[in-house]
Amino acid sequence: MNIRNDWKIRPYNSNxxxxxxxxxxxxxxxxxxxxxxxxxxxxxxxxxxxxxxxxYLSPSAQVRKITNVFKEGKFIQNDDAPDPNSLVxxxxxxxxxxxxxxxxxxxxxxxxxxxxxxxxNLIRNIILKLKKPKGVVHFECPSVMDDFSKQLAxxxxxxxxxxxxxxIIRKWITGVRRQEQIYKSKYADWSLLSEQLINAAVSFxxxxxxxxxLILDQVDRIAKNDQEFLEILQDFAKDHADRGSIIxxxxxxxxxxxxxxxxxxxxxxxxxxxxxxxxxxxxxxFLENSDVDKNIAKNVVSHLTGGRFALLQQFKNQYNVTPNxxxxxxxNQLFTRIQYSLNNIKIxxxxxxxxxxxxxxxxxxxxxxxxxxxxxxxxxxxxxxFSGQHNNRTMSFHSRYVETYFKELKLLQVTLIVLxxxxxxxxxx
Numbered sequence: 001m002n003i004r005n006d007w008k009i010r011p012y013n014s015n016x017x018x019x020x021x022x023x024x025x026x027x028x029x030x031x032x033x034x035x036x037x038x039x040x041x042x043x044x045x046x047x048x049x050x051x052x053x054x055x056y057l058s059p060s061a062q063v064r065k066i067t068n069v070f071k072e073g074k075f076i077q078n079d080d081a082p083d084p085n086s087l088v089x090x091x092x093x094x095x096x097x098x099x100x101x102x103x104x105x106x107x108x109x110x111x112x113x114x115x116x117x118x119x120x121n122l123i124r125n126i127i128l129k130l131k132k133p134k135g136v137v138h139f140e141c142p143s144v145m146d147d148f149s150k151q152l153a154x155x156x157x158x159x160x161x162x163x164x165x166x167x168i169i170r171k172w173i174t175g176v177r178r179q180e181q182i183y184k185s186k187y188a189d190w191s192l193l194s195e196q197l198i199n200a201a202v203s204f205x206x207x208x209x210x211x212x213x214l215i216l217d218q219v220d221r222i223a224k225n226d227q228e229f230l231e232i233l234q235d236f237a238k239d240h241a242d243r244g245s246i247i248x249x250x251x252x253x254x255x256x257x258x259x260x261x262x263x264x265x266x267x268x269x270x271x272x273x274x275x276x277x278x279x280x281x282x283x284x285x286f287l288e289n290s291d292v293d294k295n296i297a298k299n300v301v302s303h304l305t306g307g308r309f310a311l312l313q314q315f316k317n318q319y320n321v322t323p324n325x326x327x328x329x330x331x332n333q334l335f336t337r338i339q340y341s342l343n344n345i346k347i348x349x350x351x352x353x354x355x356x357x358x359x360x361x362x363x364x365x366x367x368x369x370x371x372x373x374x375x376x377x378x379x380x381x382x383x384x385x386f387s388g389q390h391n392n393r394t395m396s397f398h399s400r401y402v403e404t405y406f407k408e409l410k411l412l413q414v415t416l417i418v419l420x421x422x423x424x425x426x427x428x429x
Contacts, residue, residue, distance in 0.1 A: 065157045066200035070212045073134030074155065075124050088278050088286050088309065090122065096273060097126055101136055101213050105244025106269065108237035111251045112258055113275035114387060114398065116310025119251055120217055122275065133208050138215040145226045149189035153196075160192055187232060194236060201245040211244055217251040223260055230260060238266040254381070255388045277307030290316045293323075300327055304334060306400030334401040341383040347376055350413070354406045362396040 100109050113119045120140075127136050142151050153160040185191065201212050222230045237248035252258065261267055278286075280301050287297035296319075304327075305311035311334075319326040342349050353371045357363055365388060368377060377395075380386045387398040397403040 062158045062196050063199045063203050066196060067203045067207070069156050070135050070137055070200065070204055071133040071208075073127050073130060073132070073136050075127055075138035076140055076155075077124075088118075088282055090118075090278065093122060093273075093275060094126060097122065100247070100249065100271060100273065101126070101130070102210070103213075103247050104210060106241055107271045108234075108241045108247060108269055109249045109271045109273060110258060110261060111249060111273045111275060112255075113253065114277075114308070115253045115384060116308045116399075117275050117277055118309035119253075119275050121309070123215060123217070123251070133204075135204065135208065135210060136213040136215065138217060141216055141218045141221050143221050143225075145222065145229060148222070148229070149193045153189075153193050156193075156197075158193075158196055160189055187229065190229070190232065197246065198240070201240070205245055211240075211247050213247045213249060215249040215251060219250045219252050219257050220254045223252075223254075223257045227260060230257070231264065234261055234264060234266045238269045241269050278309065279307055283307045283312055286312055287316060287319075290319070292316065292319050296327055300330070302400075303404045304331060304401040308399050311399065311401070331401075335405050338385065338402060338405050341380075341385055345376060345379045345383065347372075347380070349406070349409060355410060357395075357397060358403070358406055358410055362394040365393050365395050368395050 097111075103109075111119055111123075120138075123138055127134060127138060130136060137156065139152055139155050142148055150160055197212075197214070204210075204212050216233070219230070222233070233248070233250075237246075237250070240246035240248070250257065250261070258272075261270065277283075283301045283305060284294070284297045287300065288294055292300075292315075300315055301307070301312075305315055315326065315330050318330050322329060339349070351372065353363075353368060356371070365377075372380075377386070381388050381395075381398075384398045385402055386395050388395050397406070
């Protein structure tokens with residue numbers, strides 16, 4: 001093969017330039033004549049619009065969008081979320097959670113922990129640390145169940161409707177969806193979204209060799225408002241865990257979710273991870289590292305916060321504003337919260353169940369139901385006065401400050417009784 005070696009940069013030639021201009025004008029005039037004709041212009045614009053619409057709204061486009069969101073990793077960043085660098089290191093939990101996020105197949109997961117134990121912050125921090133492709137999306141379930149699929153679709157950057165080419169063109173032109181396209185099924189939106197999720201999962205696994213992970217936080221809201229939908233999600237989690245395409249992680253703060261999920265055969269594929277409080281030592285160290293006086297830190301942890309991370313964070317913020325009176329102010333806020341709840345529930349703070357819990361630390365739920373009506377018991381749990389442990393069917397005070405409140409109340413009652421007896425016996429103050 002002869003290779004030409006006589007290529008050279010040609011100098012500017014006015015004749016060549018004029019020839020190029022003539023050719024350009026020829027095609028420009030032809031294009032201009034087409035575009036100035038209304039019928040041709042409308043055809044071209046319609047074809048262009050259809051092409052763009054098809055590219056962005058077709059099933060393959062939806063798959064690309066969802067796959068890209070999982071690749072980048074995503075969670076909702078709240079304004080009040082703490083700086084990840086300020087969080088207490090919980091290496092054992094982080095390691096366990098990373099293993100869950102890297103499962104290949106065969107299981108889904110339930111993460112359980114009381115309000116304020118740091119579940120969500122731990123998950124967000126791990127997602128931040130993961131390298132791309134992360135393959136993980138964290139989503140907080142809304143309070144209104146009708147919004148679940150719509151908000152999740154928005155979070156995944158996809159459109160929520162069945163792809164029908166004619167309907168898309170009709171909607172694009174008129175802005176109105178055909179009545180037949182509006183499904184009547186209660187869970188139609190989820191059916192559409194789950195299909196897109198499945199297709200995206202297949203695409204992600206084909207490209208990266210592992211399943212996508214969808215973390216559903218605040219699942220308690222679903223359990224309270226729509227238990228049937230929770231069952232649908234559990235079956236979806238079990239089926240796709242078996243296929244190795246999607247790993248669903250449920251995150252819950254209350255025992256109801258665990259109770260409902262455990263009651264069904266699909267629980268056989270579940271991994272259970274419990275997140276509790278950090279140790280008192282770690283809690284004191286956290287406050288000290290946040291410039292809280294050591295003695296104040298010890299006192300606050302011992303009587304108010306314990307190792308509950310949300311409470312530690314709240315006190316740290318209070319201390320930054322009013323360091324001299326932070327402990328007293330914080331104590332008053334927490335105790336007022338208890339009094340407000342008890343007034344709403346209409347139960348006396350001197351009820352014998354509170355006294356019994358001080359003595360025993362925890363009590364069997366069956367025994368508790370013989371002391372107090374079940375509906376009142378549920379309200380005390382909902383208002384974070386009690387905590388129900390469904391693993392061993394026991395109940396205890398929800399947090400350290402609640403325990404302290406009733407201990408101080410009992411001490412005051414005992415002091416008043418002793419003082420009254422002394423006065424009755426003629427003792428003079």
